[in-house]
Amino acid sequence: MTAVNLQKKKSNLRTIFGYSMTAVSGACLLATIIPLFAVLIFVAIQGFRSINLNLFLKLPPAPGLAGGGVGNAIIGTFIVVAIATVIAVPIGVLSAVYLSEFSGDNQVARAVRFATNLLSGIPSIIAGVFAYGALVSSGLFGFSAIAGGVALAVLMLPTIIRTTDEALQIVPQDIRWAALGVGAYKYQTVLFVVLPAALSSIITGVTLAIARAAGETAPLIFTALYSNFWPRGLKEPIATLAVLVYNFASVPYKSQQELAWAASLLLVFLVLITNITARFFTRKKAY
Amino acid sequence: MTTAPYSRTKPLASRSDIEKNLEKGFKYLTLAFAVSIGLILLAIAVLIFLQSVPAIKAFGLGFIANNTWNPVTSQYGALAVIVGTLINSGLALLLAIPLGIGTALFLSEDFIPTKIRTVLTFMVELLAAIPSVVYGLWGIFVIIPLIKPVGMWLNEYFGWIPLFSTPPAGPGMLPASIVLAIMILPIITAIARDSLASLPPELRQASLGLGATRWETIFRVLIPAAFSGIVGGIMLALGRAMGETMAVTMIIGNSNRLSWSLLNPANTIASLLANQFAEASGMQVSALMYAGFVLIILTFVVNILAELIVNKVKAKY
Numbered sequence: 001m002t003a004v005n006l007q008k009k010k011s012n013l014r015t016i017f018g019y020s021m022t023a024v025s026g027a028c029l030l031a032t033i034i035p036l037f038a039v040l041i042f043v044a045i046q047g048f049r050s051i052n053l054n055l056f057l058k059l060p061p062a063p064g065l066a067g068g069g070v071g072n073a074i075i076g077t078f079i080v081v082a083i084a085t086v087i088a089v090p091i092g093v094l095s096a097v098y099l100s101e102f103s104g105d106n107q108v109a110r111a112v113r114f115a116t117n118l119l120s121g122i123p124s125i126i127a128g129v130f131a132y133g134a135l136v137s138s139g140l141f142g143f144s145a146i147a148g149g150v151a152l153a154v155l156m157l158p159t160i161i162r163t164t165d166e167a168l169q170i171v172p173q174d175i176r177w178a179a180l181g182v183g184a185y186k187y188q189t190v191l192f193v194v195l196p197a198a199l200s201s202i203i204t205g206v207t208l209a210i211a212r213a214a215g216e217t218a219p220l221i222f223t224a225l226y227s228n229f230w231p232r233g234l235k236e237p238i239a240t241l242a243v244l245v246y247n248f249a250s251v252p253y254k255s256q257q258e259l260a261w262a263a264s265l266l267l268v269f270l271v272l273i274t275n276i277t278a279r280f281f282t283r284k285k286a287y
Numbered sequence: 288m289t290t291a292p293y294s295r296t297k298p299l300a301s302r303s304d305i306e307k308n309l310e311k312g313f314k315y316l317t318l319a320f321a322v323s324i325g326l327i328l329l330a331i332a333v334l335i336f337l338q339s340v341p342a343i344k345a346f347g348l349g350f351i352a353n354n355t356w357n358p359v360t361s362q363y364g365a366l367a368v369i370v371g372t373l374i375n376s377g378l379a380l381l382l383a384i385p386l387g388i389g390t391a392l393f394l395s396e397d398f399i400p401t402k403i404r405t406v407l408t409f410m411v412e413l414l415a416a417i418p419s420v421v422y423g424l425w426g427i428f429v430i431i432p433l434i435k436p437v438g439m440w441l442n443e444y445f446g447w448i449p450l451f452s453t454p455p456a457g458p459g460m461l462p463a464s465i466v467l468a469i470m471i472l473p474i475i476t477a478i479a480r481d482s483l484a485s486l487p488p489e490l491r492q493a494s495l496g497l498g499a500t501r502w503e504t505i506f507r508v509l510i511p512a513a514f515s516g517i518v519g520g521i522m523l524a525l526g527r528a529m530g531e532t533m534a535v536t537m538i539i540g541n542s543n544r545l546s547w548s549l550l551n552p553a554n555t556i557a558s559l560l561a562n563q564f565a566e567a568s569g570m571q572v573s574a575l576m577y578a579g580f581v582l583i584i585l586t587f588v589v590n591i592l593a594e595l596i597v598n599k600v601k602a603k604y
Contacts, residue, residue: 018502022398028389029407032476035469036414039425046428091320098317108321114594115325121523121590122331122583123530125557129579130331132564133338137572143565154327161324185306187313215418218532218557222564242533245420249427249537264421271416279409 040268047265050258060228060244066255070263072230073239076145079231080224080240081214083149084156089206091153092160093195099161100168101190113165120158127154128219136223145231145238148224152216156209163205167198204278211274215267217242241267332583339576350577356543356559358567363574365556365581367545372555372585375460375535376528379467384521386468387475391517392505394476395483408480415473423537426466427458431538434462438550449547458540460553466534471524478523478597482516483509515596522593526586532557556582 054069061068095112103109131151135141171194179189195202217240225237226247241263248260342350346363353364393399394408438455445451455461490512494504510517540552541562556578567575 014500014503018500021502021505022393025389025393026398028386029393031386032390032414032472033407033410036410036417038429039417039421042425042429043421091323094317094320095324098314098321102314102317103321108318112321112324115328117594118587118590119324119328121526121586121593122328123532123557123586125530125532125560126331126335126579126583126586129335129560129564129576133334133576134330137338154331157324157327185302185310187310190313211416215420217418217420218536218561221561225565242418242420245424246533246537249420249424260424264418264424267418268421271418272413275413275416 043261043264043268046258046261050262051265055259055262059230060248060259061255063251063256064253068255068259070239070241070244070259070266072227073241073244073263074266076224076227076231076239077214077241079234080145080148080152080220080238081210083146083234084152084213085206085210087149087153088156088160088209092157093164093202096161096164096168097190097195099165101186101194116158116161119154120162123218124155124216125218127151128221128223130154131219131223141235143223143225143237145224145234145236148220148238148240151219151223152213155216155219156213159209159212160206163208164198164202167201167205168194170201171197200281204281207274208278211271215242215271217246221246332580335576335580335583339573339580341570342573342577345570346574346577350574351581354543354545358563358571361570363570363577365559365574365578367543368554368556368559368578369581370545371460371539371553372529372557372582374549375464375467375539375553375555376525376531378460378464378549379471379528380521380525382465382468383472383475383524387472387520387524388479388517390472390476391479391483395480396501396505411473411476414469415477419470419531419533420537422466422470422534426462426534426538430462430466431457434465442550450549453546453548453551455550456540456552458538458552460539460549460551463535463539463553464549466538467528467531470531470534471528474524474527475520478520479513479517482513482520485516486512515599519593519597522589522596526589526593529555529589530557530582530586532561536561556585 054067055071056069056074057071058067058069059072060070095116099109099112103112128151131147131154135147135150136143141147175193175197176189179193180186184193220240220243224240224243226243227237227239229239231238245260245263245267248256248263251257342363346353350363350365351369352366354366355362355364356367357363390411394404394411399407435455435457438451438459438461441451442454486509490508491504494508495501499507535555536558539554539558541554541558542552543554543559544551546553560575560579560582563571564575
């Protein structure tokens with residue numbers, strides 16, 4: 001009886017095909033990740049040069065002059081994103097509570113989930129056009145921090161709804177039954193048992209939505225507009241880091257380009273830190 | 288025994304009206320918020336439609352087929368930007384699909400240890416988190432200078448092809464599409480990887496048991512089985528690409544002229560809006576709203592198709 005050789009032959013056409021395909025897909029991975037490092041390294045090198053205390057404390061200089069900082073844009077970003085968060089979090093969390101706790105996956109819930117997906121698919125600039133039409137051109141607020149905040153809130157909503165919905169569904173059914181079993185109302189169960197149990201995942205989701213909103217530019221360039229001065233109120237045009245990067249990227253002055261790089265570094269740093277901490281915290285689950 | 292015995296028949300304290308109302312009220316409150324999501328979506332579409340009515344009346348459907356965009360004479364047509372949007376996102380998809388699927392295959396099969404795979408998957412996801420304005424800045428200072436010699440070479444040797452018929456102007460369709468491809472890669476990769484990873488392990492085992500090699504299994508079993516998931520991911524990426532604004536606006540050159548050459552500056556609907564809204568007035572606002580409405584319809588159609596395709600996959604396994 002002759003033994004059949006089951007060993008892969010190195011020269012076999014199928015083996016060679018396999019190895020070369022592995023190499024090709026590995027190369028695809030490399031080609032995908034290289035831009036990430038290229039962007040990070042470039043932003044870090046260009047941005048670090050202008051990182052100093054003035055960056056946080058001073059206003060942008062007049063065109064052509066050196067020095068200055070992006071203090072107004074840092075505060076402005078904070079204000080606009082805070083407005084967006086205040087609007088989006090209650091709407092998003094309560095909608096998700098309905099989806100996961102009260103709907104039992106009925107027609108309404110399916111329609112709302114579908115609407116949420118469509119909302120997450122609308123281009124960010126359309127959110128800006130919406131806020132422009134509703135608040136700016138209608139004369140309600142004009143170019144203002146509030147209009148910018150509303151535009152960003154629209155973009156934050158789908159993320160908040162989805163993460164909260166998922167977080168609530170992961171909470172074990174037993175603890176709802178336990179709460180109801182000792183006589184709690186449904187609303188008490190949701191508010192004092194289910195929501196606290198899912199709180200850390202919800203906060204993670206909200207934080208990621210905030211990080212995303214802080215980097216959004218398109219909806220802000222014609223709602224919050226831009227201002228070279230310190231914020232003067234919620235009904236006034238306001239500077240944000242993202243719009244500052246856009247405005248200063250295309251001017252021919254070296255000092256303004258440097259500020260654009262520094263502002264980019266701040267944005268990228270913010271996004272990376274939130275993503276990495278969020279990733280770290282979602283790993284440990286409450287239940 | 289003088290004390291009254293604990294009565295077993297005493298009814299539980301009945302729930303007060305206030306609490307009953309609280310209970311109902313809370314449920315309807317959450318319902319109202321849930322419904323408001325649909326209303327917000329509706330409000331966006333209706334508001335933009337209403338604001339574009341003057342332009343729709345003035346230009347009709349010819350708006351889509353006309354390529355003059357002249358605020359001075361109040362003549363508006365969106366052909367150039369619509370074509371620009373389609374070419375820009377199409378070209379980006381063409382670049383991103385093979386790279387994305389290749390990456391997804393590498394990350395879903397066991398070529399490398401799980402821990403390294405998790406890290407690599409996370410890094411691909413980080414690509415999606417970088418703000419688009421940062422990609423734009425990077426594109427201006429890195430990609431445009433990097434691509435220019437390639438454009439020169441293409442123009443010199445392949446100038447007879449209309450696509451490369453002009454010398455590169457710096458900003459233009461080609462660099463914008465390359466940056467856009469980088470930005471939509473994570474979506475394609477993530478969804479293709481998920482749909483490959485969620486296939487039942489029996490499929491792999493059966494195929495390998497019949498004597499197929501790993502790559503034969505991938506090509507003849509796994510990719511066909513995950514096909515609709517992968518296509519759904521590509522559709523979502525297309526929707527994202529059509530609406531992407533900042534990076535494209537900063538790199539594409541914003542020229543509203545129609546041109547065959549990929550090396551020429553061009554424009555997209557989103558970039559047009561980004562550039563002109565802040566300074567627009569009168570009929571121009573309405574024309575911009577009309578263009579925005581066209582963009583909404585394009586992205587809605589693509590997203591609904593993606594949703595349907597992805598849902599079909601969920602039902603299968």
